[in-house]
Amino acid sequence: MFIDLSDVLSEQHKPIDVSVPLELDEMKIPGGPYFLKEKSPVHIKVEHVKGKEISVTGECSLIAVIPCDRCLEPVDVPLDIRFEKHAVTGKDQAEQTEETEESDYIDGYHLDVDKLLYNEILIGWPAKVLCKDDCKGICSTCGQNLNEGTCDCEDTSLDPRMSVIRDVFKNFKEV
Ligand SMILES: [Zn+2]
Ligand SMILES: [Zn+2]
The missing domain is CATH 2.40.160 (Porin)
Structure with missing residues (x-):
């Protein structure tokens, strides 16, 4: 106009x-x-x-x-x-x-x-926008919105040596 x-x-x-x-x-x-x-x-x-x-x-x-x-x-x-x-x-x-x-x-x-x-x-554009102050964000592996639910991704921030033990547990459960 x-x-x-x-x-x-x-x-x-x-x-x-x-x-x-x-x-x-x-x-x-x-x-x-x-x-x-x-x-x-x-x-x-x-x-x-x-x-x-x-x-x-x-x-x-x-x-x-x-x-x-x-x-x-x-x-x-x-x-x-x-x-x-x-x-x-x-x-x-x-x-x-x-x-x-x-x-x-x-x-x-x-x-x-x-x-x-x-x-x-x-x-006037806002520098930072959050849907709510305690937004949990999304899983960096699968993209699940963590406000809506959890996912089964492994927490990759854990010590890699721990994953060996987790695998052992997984195999154990499958038996
Ligand atoms: Zn959000
Ligand atoms: Zn995930």
């Missing part, structure tokens, strides 16, 4: 205050793509500051589906995105000042809402 900035940049500098749908529905980042759901509309305000400089503020809430770090089960992670930015419109990069930042979400006189939100979601 693009917002036309010409009203803000016109002589009257008419502010924009709109709610628009977020079309972005996945994050294509390493380990992903990660899906986004239950997205609220993006409430966004654009105001003129000076010259070609504008302020862009807004908010959006959504749920990112991210696999648990230990067991890989998908976890619904609510994200509340709030942003307040200063940007320079037009193609005159020379006007970019210290207060403004690189604004790849502005293309000429259009603001790309999805690109802006993509950047903001990335900034």
Whole structure:
């Protein structure tokens, strides 16, 4: 979704205050793509500051589906995105000042809402996601989700000499 900035940049500098749908529905980042759901509309305000400089503020809430770090089960992670930015419109990069930042979400006189939100979601992306604090993870041998049950894999962390004894016991049981 693009917002036309010409009203803000016109002589009257008419502010924009709109709610628009977020079309972005996945994050294509390493380990992903990660899906986004239950997205609220993006409430966004654009105001003129000076010259070609504008302020862009807004908010959006959504749920990112991210696999648990230990067991890989998908976890619904609510994200509340709030942003307040200063940007320079037009193609005159020379006007970019210290207060403004690189604004790849502005293309000429259009603001790309999805690109802006993509950047903001990335900034708010959680570093670690667990389905629950005491997630037991998965067996490294067979992939069994250890929250759902145990498996019969041998614990390879045991002393290898012990496995000889275990084999003896196994053979004994089979008799
Ligand atoms: Zn887990
Ligand atoms: Zn296993």
